[in-house]
Amino acid sequence: MTLSKQYSIATRHQRSTRIDSDLSADFFPGLVYHGTAQATLETLFRQYGQTGQSAFTLTGAYGSGKSTVALLLAGLLHADADIRSSALNAINDESKTLLEESPPYQEGWLQIRSVGGVSGPIESFWNATLRALEEHPKTFKVSVLLEKYRNANVESDRELIRTWKALFEDVAPYVDGVLIIADEMGKSLEYINRSGGDLHLFQDIAEELSRIDTPVIFLGLLHQAFSEYAKERGTKLQDEWAKIQGRYSDILYNVSTDETVALISNSIKTTLPQSSSDQLVQCVLDALDDKQQRKELLLSRLEQCTPLHPLTALLLGPIAKRRFSQNERSTFSFLNSHEQFSFQLFLQQTSDQNARYDLSHLWDYLEANMEHAILGSPDGHAWATAADAIRKALKQDFSPQCIQLIKAIALITLFGKPANLTATEKLLLTATEITEQEQLNVCLQQLKEASCIVFRKYLSSWVVFEGSDLDIAGLVEEKIDQLHNSHEAIERINFSSQVIAKGHYHEFGTLRWAAQTVAVQLSHIEINTLITSRNGEFADFLLLLKEESEERLMELTRNDKSLIIACAPNASEIISLANEKYALDLIKSDKITGAALTHDKVAREEFRARTFNAESTLESALTSAFNNALWIHNGVVFDKETISEIATIAADSIFHQTPKILNELVNRNKLSGTAVSALKKLLEAMLDKEDSEDLGIEGFPPEKSMYISCLKNTSIHSAEGENGEHWFRDHLDKKLNALFAAAEQRLKDRKGSGANLSEIAELWARAPFGLTRGVIPIFLLAFLKSMGEQIAYYEKDMSGEFSFIAKPDSDYVHKLIKNPGDLAAKYIVLENDEKEWLQNLAIFAAAETNRNISNNILSVATPLVTTIHNLPQWVKNAHHIVPDNDKRNKTYLRIRDLFLQANDPHTLLIKDLREELITFGANDFTSQIDLLEDCFKTLRQKHEQMLAVIKTKVKTIFPENGEELAQMCQYVEQNSGDLRLKAFARELAKSDTGLLQWLESMIQIVIGRGKQNWNEGILQTASNKISDYAQDFLTVVKSQHSNGNTANSGKTKLVSLVLEDDDGKLTSFKREVRVIETDELQSTMNTIENQLSDLDDFYKINILQKLLRKSLEAKS
Incomplete structure (x- = not known):
């Protein structure tokens, strides 16, 4: 059977006392009415009875039992007879006598028990007041009284005091007096300080309530003095707060070590029968060098602390009072803890009835769970020294008893003084399993030789060996003193946390976050630099460590909605911690101390732990400041909203035109590889399958979800279409309408030169839209397609210049994702005369191509540009189109080159072409079209004319035709040894076919170049070359005569x-x-x-x- 079946912690000690809910008759039995509790109550009774003092504060450490004493006071004055009787049984006769002589008691006191928290003191006091009226049996029956004050409106200091005074007079016939207990009063003071308020309320409580006829006692429970709660607001305000506390009688609540032992003994319950005496306790007391009276007092208390070792019980009180324990551990939280090496785990894992939770166990518990806090406290150096000594011992081949011994010496060295404990050999014989002096001497000698411990003759005791020459704590204080009035430490704070606008994200699907920045005051920060240095953040929570006027902050945040500013409620704590952190950095970077740290293991460990503690504590303080500050945004002070809620309000305000896109896959700035692939597929489907349901996407791949979220649910796309249109930018959600309207306006503003698509992307990415990079390509392509024929598309070519493209393709959409800066669009708007000119051009193009042409720029330009580009290469390069008319020749050449070099159909047709025609002298549409028609006709016929001239020459040289010519060609092909002459003869034989391909082939043969390489000079040479080939041809034919064939001998x-x-x-x-x-x-x-x-x-x-x-x- 484990000890947990036999020992337990009393229920009353398993959690903190709540004055607003724990008061009952069952609360008081077993309560330890120790000297500190007695002195507290008797001091209060005497001052109230003898001097009329009615306002008190009770100041003591966390977990010391202040709330228990406050409840005991409430029980003694309670109207319920059972509660009062139970409370009276908990105090001694001296206190009962003083109670009877002091506060009056007949009907019981009205008890207003308030607990400070996140809400203000006015709200918590008034809620507690209404509960008090319902709790007292006499006031509860007076319905008129209840109804009157339930309907009262209490929202200010003055209203609370005025209403209390009226209420206390109204209840006077029904109660003996009014007891007001303010537990966690420090939180109320923090709330007032955080909100920049003053202490008029607590000043009036001390002054006004003492002047009324109804007896009133006010008791506030504090951890520290009033002035400490106003540190960061300057010494002047601290002095004012200290003066106000002077109106209260402050009772110091400091539980002694022996009283803590009494509390522990009372909290440990056992099912075992009470033994006559505990030998171990007696041995410990015998080893103590103390008064016999104290030893007798401790005897029964320590016996009831079993299975705690007596030395452990004696040290728990001093440990709980150390700075590293405050706000983290009390004696009772230790007793109830289930952490590693805790007392509760010891009970659960131990079966030996005689086993004790000794100092070795306590060391292990503190090391595992609190070392980081200890090392950062004033005890850090001593702890680091002790820990190093223990680690040094562990490396030796020492017995477990030897290790237990050094842990006991370490704890007694560190915390034994308040309990009057020193590590004498007599005391050490009780601390571990070592009970023989000889065995103890061996262990002590081993530890001494290993430089783990040293004997102090003047104390006659052993202490941990001082293994370090560096006083880290002293060095830190020295560096902090050097930083006096310097802001270096603040400027080096690196707080990189961010605030997510969660509400905005859940509503609109776009994740936005704000940076958290710390500055001393506004004059120490460059706002423009702060804004331009953002990396994805949409706003900044700017926490100031010095007070600024609220009016100035309101004005600043109204001018720039991306700024959210507050003054830190715990500025002094942040500054202090920042100074400590920076001081540690300076110690490490110092040439001398830095070198010493490198070689001093103990100091290095202390330094490491202290640095970690400083960093984590500073981060906690900053987190607390950001969470509890009164933030100002857009000229409004937010006192109830969380920081995330404020971020949401800011995001909603800044990005008030952002559309709702609930798709985590694509609605983000950095897409995954899967998302990028799906996005490409979606954009390609938008190009090719706009008339298909769901853009032809079957099943439910990632691109389908993108389509539904961005295009289908938003009604931007419809497969059915309206009047042949499938893409829409009007009559949508008003935010989408605004989004597309802004893009359309940007195109119109750039109608002369075109708009780079990166401009539109940047426009949409900024407020008030705030689109993410994942969504922008989808909306961009949808917008461009919705514009239809009103825009022309452009893409950067190899030279880096924008060139016109007929329509987007797959390469275009890939650039839309990766680099929209390589793409552009131009908005096309025609004046009335331009529309008429375009109509004339459309008629001309229709006649030129013999097909119907739509009356839009792209439809007109495409066939005309195609016609010119389809001309033979030499015609596109020719310089003499009209040989006999130089003016017309130059005009036609320029017109031809306009079409060849065109990369903008709008500029080509509306501007450049028309200017060229007017320059020639064609001033009206008819003459301009006539000139253009003649130009196209001339260019188109130029090649045929060239072939006709050469054909005439060939026919002049070879007048033969039919069978006669065929025989000549056949003879040359069969008998010539020149391959090119053979080819010449073969093409000449085709000259009677009526087609001209034979002539083009003949030209290629005689000049030795393909059609793509022809030019005017080469074609002139071709005419002469044909004459040369004709001579060779005729020579071969003439050779027939010499071979006896005289058929053609007489012709040459x-x-x-x-x-x-x-x-x-x-x-x-x-x-x-x-x-x-x-x-x-x-x-x-x-x-x-x-x-x-x-x-x-x-x-x-x-x-x-x-x-x-x-x-x-x-x-x-």
Whole structure:
């Protein structure tokens, strides 16, 4: 059977006492009426009875029993006979006598028992007052009285005091007096300080209530003096608050070590029979160097503390009073704790009836659960030294009893003085399982040789060895003194917590958060820098550590809704902790102390723990400040809302035009890989399947949820459509209407140059819309499609310039996600004369392409641009379109180039083309269209005209046709050794087909270049080259005669000219020429002869031979 079956903690000690709910007759039996409690009540009774003092404060540590004493007072003055009788039984005769002589008692006192909390003192006092009226048996029966005060409106200090005075006079016939108990009065003072109020209420309580005829006793329970609650508001206010507390009689409630033992003994209950005596307790008392009277008093108390070791019971009181225990642990929270190495776990895990929860157990409990707090307290250095000594012992091969011994020495060294305990050898024989002096001597010697402990002769006791030369606590204080009036520590606070606007997120689906920033005062922070340095935050909670006027903060927050400002209610605590944290940083960075820390293990451990404690405590203080401050936003003070609720109000105010998009997958700024893939698929479906239900998305993939949230539920898209339209930007939710209207206005503002889509994305990302990066591409594409033919699309080309594109494609939507800055759109709005010009162009384009053309810029521009781009390459590069008219030629060339270089249909048709036509002199639409029509006709026919000229030349050289030409070509193809001549002959054979492809092929053969590489110069060469190939062709044909075939021998003759060069060598020039009848030549011959008739024969011969040579050389 474990000890937990035999020992337990009394129910009354398992939780803190509540004065507003724990008062009953069952509360008082077993209550320990120790000396401090007795002195407190008797002091109050004497001062009330002898001096008329009616306002009291009871100041004591957390968990020391102040609320219990307050309830005891309430029980003694209660109207219920059973409660009063039970309370009277708990006090001694001296106190009863004093009670009878002091407060009057017949009907019982009206008891207003209030507990301070998050609400203000006025509210808590008045609620407690109404409960008191219902609780007292006499006042409860007076219905008129109850109804009167239930309907009273009490909202200010003055109203509360005035109403109380009236009430106390009204109840005087029914009660002996009024007892007001204010538990957790410190929280009420914190509330007043936080709200920037004053202590008029508590000043009036002390002054006004003492002047009325009805007896009144006010008792406030505090942890510290009034002035301590106003530290951060300056010494002047502290002095004022201290003066107000001077109107109260402050009773110090400081429970002694022995009284704590009495409380512990009373709280531990057992099912075992009471033993006659406890040998261990007697041994401990024998080892104490103290008065016999104290030992006799402790004997029975320590015996009743079993299974706590007597030394543990004696040390719990001093430990509970240390700074690291305050607000965290009381003696009774220790007794009830189930933490690691706790007393409760000891009871549950131990079966030995004789086992005790000794100092070794207590050390383990403190080390596991409170070391971080201890190291950051004034006891930190001593604890670190003791902990290092114990770790040093653990590394040795020491017995478990030896380890238990050093833990006992450590705790007695640290906390034994208030209990008058020193680690003498006689006391140590009772502290552990070691009961023999010889065994104790061995252990002590081992620990001493390991430099874990040292003997102090003047104390005749052992203490933990001082293993460190650095006084961290002293160094911290020194550095803090150096920081006096400096704000460096504050400026180095790194508080990176954020506030989520949860309500905004749940309503609109967009996650927004605000930064939390700390500053000394407004003059120490650059607001513009604060705003521009945001990284995703929509606002800043700016916590100031010095008071600023509320009017100034209101004005500042009205001017910029992204600022939420408050003054910290616990500024002094934050400043103090920040100074400590910065002081520790300075110690570490100091050349001397930093080096010493590196080599001092004890100091290093203390420093580490103290730094951790300072950081965590500072963070807790900042968190508390942010949660409890009175925040001002948009000129309004928020005193009830949580910080998240204020963030929601701010987000709703700033982003008042944000649409509702409840989709966590896409409504965010950073998308997952899955979300990006789904987004691409959705945008592609928006391009290709707008007339399909759900954009053709089957099943329920991620893109389907995006479609439903962003497009379907918002009515932006409909598969059915209206008048052929599937995308809508009007008559939607008013916030979506505003969103699209802003984008449309931006396009209209940029109608001359076009708007970069990143501009619209940034517009939507800012207030008042606040769209996320995930949603923007969807709404952007939907918006562009809803604009229909009113916009033109542009995309950056390889040169980085924007070029017109007919419509978005998959590459376009990918850029829409990754880099909308590479995309642009232009809003197209036409004046009346521009509309008329476009209509004329549409008619021209329809005639040009022989199909119906819609009357919009893109529909008109596309076929005309296509026509020009489909011209042969050489025509697109030609410089002589109209050879005989230079002005017209230049105009046609510029018109052609406009269409070739066009990247903006609006600029092309409405501006550039028309300006060019007007420049030529065509001033009206009819003449302009006529000129444009002639230009297109000229360009389109240029290639055919070129082919016609070359065809005429070919037919001049080869007048044959039909079978005769075919035979000539066949012969050349079969007998020529020149592959290109063979190809020439093969294409020439096709010349009778009526098509011109043979001529294009022939040109490519003779010049050796494809059509894409033709130009005017090359085509001129082609004409000469054809003559050359014709000579070779005819030469091969002539060879038929030499082979006996004379069919064609009479149609060509060989002309040869032999000349002597300057060097005496003979050069021959020859050419096959067509035979022409003499009659056809006679006229030309006569003309030449007449021109040469006056010349002598030498001149005639020289002229004729040069002309003949020139003609024969034309082959080259």
